[in-house]
Amino acid sequence: MDFFISHYNYWIVIFLMMVGLYTVINRGNLIKKIIGLNIFQVSVFFLYISIGTVKEGAAPIITEGVKLYSNPLPHVLILTAIVVGVATTALGLALVVRIKESYGTIEEDEIHEMDHSL
Amino acid sequence: MGNHISLLLVVIPLIAAPIVAVLPRGRLPWLATLIITFICAVLASSQLWMVLNDGVISYELGGWAPPWGIEYRIDAVNALVALIVAAIAAITLPYALLSAEKEIPQQQIPLFYSAFLLCLTGLLGITQTGDLFNVFVFLEISSLSSYALISLGRNRQALTSAYQYLIMGTIGATFFLIGVGLIYSQTGTLNMQDLAKLLPELAHLKTVHTGFAFIMIGIALKLAMYPLHLWLPNAYTYAPSVVTVFLAATATKVAIYIMLRVLFTIFPNDFLLATPTYDIFILSGMAAIIIASIYAIYQSNIKKLLAYSSVAQIGYIALGIGFASSKGITAALVHLFNHALMKAALFMAVGAIIYRIGSCNMKNINGLGKQMPWTFGAIVIAGLSLIGIPGTAGFISKWYLVTAALEQQAWISVAVILFGSLLAVIYIGKLIEALYFKPVTDSNQSVQEAPLLLLVPLWVLVCANIYFGLDTSLTVGVAEKAADVLGVINTSSISGVMNK
Numbered sequence: 144m145d146f147f148i149s150h151y152n153y154w155i156v157i158f159l160m161m162v163g164l165y166t167v168i169n170r171g172n173l174i175k176k177i178i179g180l181n182i183f184q185v186s187v188f189f190l191y192i193s194i195g196t197v198k199e200g201a202a203p204i205i206t207e208g209v210k211l212y213s214n215p216l217p218h219v220l221i222l223t224a225i226v227v228g229v230a231t232t233a234l235g236l237a238l239v240v241r242i243k244e245s246y247g248t249i250e251e252d253e254i255h256e257m258d259h260s261l
Numbered sequence: 262m263g264n265h266i267s268l269l270l271v272v273i274p275l276i277a278a279p280i281v282a283v284l285p286r287g288r289l290p291w292l293a294t295l296i297i298t299f300i301c302a303v304l305a306s307s308q309l310w311m312v313l314n315d316g317v318i319s320y321e322l323g324g325w326a327p328p329w330g331i332e333y334r335i336d337a338v339n340a341l342v343a344l345i346v347a348a349i350a351a352i353t354l355p356y357a358l359l360s361a362e363k364e365i366p367q368q369q370i371p372l373f374y375s376a377f378l379l380c381l382t383g384l385l386g387i388t389q390t391g392d393l394f395n396v397f398v399f400l401e402i403s404s405l406s407s408y409a410l411i412s413l414g415r416n417r418q419a420l421t422s423a424y425q426y427l428i429m430g431t432i433g434a435t436f437f438l439i440g441v442g443l444i445y446s447q448t449g450t451l452n453m454q455d456l457a458k459l460l461p462e463l464a465h466l467k468t469v470h471t472g473f474a475f476i477m478i479g480i481a482l483k484l485a486m487y488p489l490h491l492w493l494p495n496a497y498t499y500a501p502s503v504v505t506v507f508l509a510a511t512a513t514k515v516a517i518y519i520m521l522r523v524l525f526t527i528f529p530n531d532f533l534l535a536t537p538t539y540d541i542f543i544l545s546g547m548a549a550i551i552i553a554s555i556y557a558i559y560q561s562n563i564k565k566l567l568a569y570s571s572v573a574q575i576g577y578i579a580l581g582i583g584f585a586s587s588k589g590i591t592a593a594l595v596h597l598f599n600h601a602l603m604k605a606a607l608f609m610a611v612g613a614i615i616y617r618i619g620s621c622n623m624k625n626i627n628g629l630g631k632q633m634p635w636t637f638g639a640i641v642i643a644g645l646s647l648i649g650i651p652g653t654a655g656f657i658s659k660w661y662l663v664t665a666a667l668e669q670q671a672w673i674s675v676a677v678i679l680f681g682s683l684l685a686v687i688y689i690g691k692l693i694e695a696l697y698f699k700p701v702t703d704s705n706q707s708v709q710e711a712p713l714l715l716l717v718p719l720w721v722l723v724c725a726n727i728y729f730g731l732d733t734s735l736t737v738g739v740a741e742k743a744a745d746v747l748g749v750i751n752t753s754s755i756s757g758v759m760n761k
Contacts, residue, residue, distance in 0.1 A: 167428060180431055187438050194446040217445070220394050224438060227401045231431050234408055238424045245417040254421060 152193040159186035171251035173242065177235045184228045191217040191224070266308045267320045267333045267389050270301055270343060271399075275382040282375035290371040291358050294378060298350040301385065305347035309340040313742070319391075327391070328452035334391030338743040341594065342518040343388040345601050349510040350381050352605070356718040357503045360612050364501040365413050373413060377507070379406040384515045393441050393451045393527075396519060397434060400483065403515070404430045407508055411500040422495035429492040433482030436475045443472030456527045464532040476523055477538070484516030486579055487549030490572045494556075497568035502612030505564065509571055510605035514597050517578055521590070524582065525747035533585070542583030547677045549576025554684035558691065563611050563621045566688055567604065570647065573681060574600045580674060581662055587744040588665035594740035596658035599646070599729060603655055606643035606722035610636050613711035613719065623691075628701030630693070632708045635716050637696055639723045644689035646726045649682050653730040657737065 147154065159182055166179025195217035203215035239249055246254050277297045284290045312318060312335055320333040335343075357377075365373050383403025387396055408430070412423035445451060447468050448459045463469055478489075485493040493513075497505050524533065533539065550573050557569035574596070581593030613636045614629060615621050630637035646653035649660075659678065666674040710716070729736050 164432070167432065173424065176428060180428065183432070184435055187435055187442065190439065191442050194442060214449075217442070223394075223398055227398065227405075227434075230405055231401070231427065234405055235424065235427050235431075238408070238412055238420055238427065241412065242417075242420045242424060245420060258418060 152189065156186050156190045156193070159183075159189065173239045173249040173251065174236075176251075177232060177239070180235070181228065181232060184224070184231075188221045188224060188228075191221045264318070264320060266304050266311070267318055267335050268322070270304050270308065270347070271382055271386045271389055273297060273300060273304075274378045274385065278375045278378040278382065281378060282371055284371055286367060286370060288358065290374040291354070291361070294357075294374040295354045297378060298347070298354045298381065301347040301381065302344075302351035305340075305344040305385075308335060309337075309344050309739070312337055312340040313739070328450045328455035331395055332391040332452055332454075333389045334454065335389065336743075336746045337739060338521065338594070338746055339388040339518065341598070341739050341743055342515060343385055345514060345598055346381070346384045346388065346511045349507065349601055349605055350377075352718050352721055353503060353507045353510075353609075356506065356609055356612070356715055359712055359714050360503050360616055361501065363616055364415055364503075369413060373410070373501075376406045376409045377504075379403075380410060380507070380512075384511055387515050388518060391453045393444070393453060393456065395451075397438055397441060400437065400519075401434055403512065404434060404483070407504070407512060410504040410508070411496050413504070414499040414501050416499050418495065419499035422492075422499045426492040426496045429482055429489075433479045433489075435479070436482070437479030440472040440475030440477075440479060443468050443475065447472075453522065453527055457529075460527065460532070461529040464529055464535075469532075470536070473528060473532075473536070477520075480516055480520045480523065481545075484513045484520060485572055485575055487545050487553060487572060487576055490549070490553070490575075493572060494565050494568040497571065497608075498562055498565040502608065502615055506605050506608040506612060509568075509608055510601040513571070513575055514601055517575070517582075517593070517597055521582065521593070521747060525590070539583045539585045542579045543671075543674065546576040546578075546580030546583055547674065549573055549579065550677050550681035551684070554681055554688065557688045558684065560688075561623045563614075563623065563626070563692060564608070566692070567607050567611065570685065570688065571600075571604055573685075574604070574647075577658070577662060577678065577681070580678070581665060584665045584669060584671070584674075586665060586668060587741070588661065588668055590744040590747055591737065591740045592658060592661035592665045594743055595661055595733075595736050598736050598740070599654035599658045599726075602722055602725050602729065603643045603646040603653075606639060606719060606726060607647065609715070609719040609722065610640045610643065613715045616711055616715060617708050618705060623695050625702070625705070626695050627699035627705070628696070629705060629708060630697035631701065632705065633710050635720070636711050639716075639719050640696065641693060642723050643726055644692065646730065648685045648689055651730075652727065654726045654736075656730055657733050661737070 163179045163183025163186060167176050170176055170179060195214040197211060197213045200211045200213040201209045203212040243249050246257060248254060274297055281290045281293050284293060318335040322331040361370060361373060380403050383399045386399030390396055408423045408427045411426060412420050447463050447466055448456055450456055450459060482489045497509055553569045553572035557566050560566040560569060578593045578596050581589045581596060611621055614626060618625055646655035649655040663675055663678055
């Protein structure tokens with residue numbers, strides 16, 4: 144039980160990751176797929192941020208009297224990854240808008256029936 | 262100046278991309294992109310020349326010393342891949358003018374060239390950088406711009422294929438990100454050289470194993486390694502011809518480069534031998550060669566036929582990696598170079614046909630070979646190269662691959678490579694039969710040869726196919742040097758199941 148509680152951040156990450164991936168694979172609605180993709184990416188952000196934490200470490204801002212800081216690098220990396228994630232979502236949604244315009248639907252199976260392309 | 266080449270290769274197209282986007286419509290955006298790609302090609306070739314003469318180039322971004330700062334580290338491997346990318350871009354651009362005008366709406370042309378330059382930035386960035394997280398960022402720059410490029414295709418299927426590629430590509434990139442994070446949590450570094458030093462002691466950790474698996478799956482999705490290739494055929498088929506030429510010749514190749522880097526530079530060999538990595542490569546390669554080639558035979562759309570053939574050709578490269586010997590890596594790198602040449606030539610020829618008749622369906626191309634003799638000639642020669650006839654570039658890579666397989670007495674692999682060539686004879690034969698031996702349909706009676714601006718880049722590539730089939734000092738020489746750099750291990754230590 145201790146093992147579960149002391150690693151709670153990883154359980155959250157794994158849960159979110161599976162929810163996201165399952166949504167991407169299982170849902171036929173193109174918007175829901177993108178939402179799933181977002182949840183999946185957010186779980187990775189959590190993973191990185193919790194990796195950066197140092198036990199009993201302070202926020203990485205130089206202050207007098209503080210010896211131990213958390214590692215700021217994973218946070219900085221994830222800022223970049225968030226930007227990439229936003230760009231991906233924007234592009235994905237733009238594609239969905241165009242798909243809706245030319246097919247009149249955003250359901251995967253209906254699009255597939257129309258021209259076997261998805 | 263000399264030292265800055267490695268950075269300039271990334272920065273020049275990056276800065277040019279937004280400028281091109283705001284240039285007035287007309288031919289100015291094309292001209293600007295043309296100049297930029299030629300500058301990049303010159304820089305990439307001088308970079309390769311410098312690396313071959315003076316050894317490894319290490320460039321510290323912003324003067325921050327590695328492993329804390331980002332380091333661009335260029336050796337024979339990435340210098341070669343960077344040259345392939347930049348050279349293909351430079352050859353594609355003259356071809357792009359007419360083909361893009363025909364296939365892409367007028368008002369989107371500046372944006373098209375802008376996205377093209379961003380894609381070039383991403384691909385060159387991946388080859389230059391020595392930092393694992395930086396690889397992810399450039400991977401996403403190139404992927405995002407290629408989703409946009411693919412969605413510019415004329416059919417509405419272009420949109421759905423771009424969407425499908427976006428979902429799969431993002432899952433792949435995120436897997437790569439998870440892997441990098443897990444490795445970072447154990448080593449505390451992202452610099453490839455630093456990782457190579459630290460990982461041997463940590464290789465027994467479960468986290469490192471998991472991170473390795475995530476990275477492998479992530480890159481395998483990007484390079485369309487069988488059975489993770491599902492996004493590729495549609496994406497290549499429905500993208501505009503220029504985009505297909507460029508992506509088919511470069512995008513998967515750069516992903517293969519990253520795969521080589523992760524396998525042979527970052528992770529220690531003992532670690533790889535303790536995992537079934539090499540066997541998976543060999544199995545996946547053999548499956549790709551046979552299954553994707555059979556799929557290719559049954560396609561009625563020429564672009565889809567060639568796309569499936571690309572999946573099969575990636576199988577040959579995976580097989581070369583799976584042998585894990587210097588001969589195998591040399592073969593993989595040589596084929597990486599040669600396949601870029603032949604697939605770019607074939608897709609350009611198909612693009613020329615689309616330029617004239619607006620379709621690339623088998624039914625509509627009957628007898629066009631007589632009306633478009635130069636395009637047809639290019640398809641024949643590039644097709645022979647794909648099959649691996651002596652005197653073409655394709656023969657050289659097949660030769661090295663078979664030698665590498667024989668060295669390990671991997672008889673099944675040898676048989677599969679030769680069988681794959683036979684299957685290639687069938688699908689290229691089908692193409693040639695339709696183009697030359699079937700009677701011309703009425704609607705195609707007045708079709709003329711493609712314009713010179715399409716034919717010249719096409720024939721440059723075709724001549725390169727013949728040249729590198731006769732003179733192998735550049736390709737094989739550099740590839741052998743690159744295999745040395747990757748420090749591939751002697752063959753006797755390999756004891757995979759598939760090699761017996």
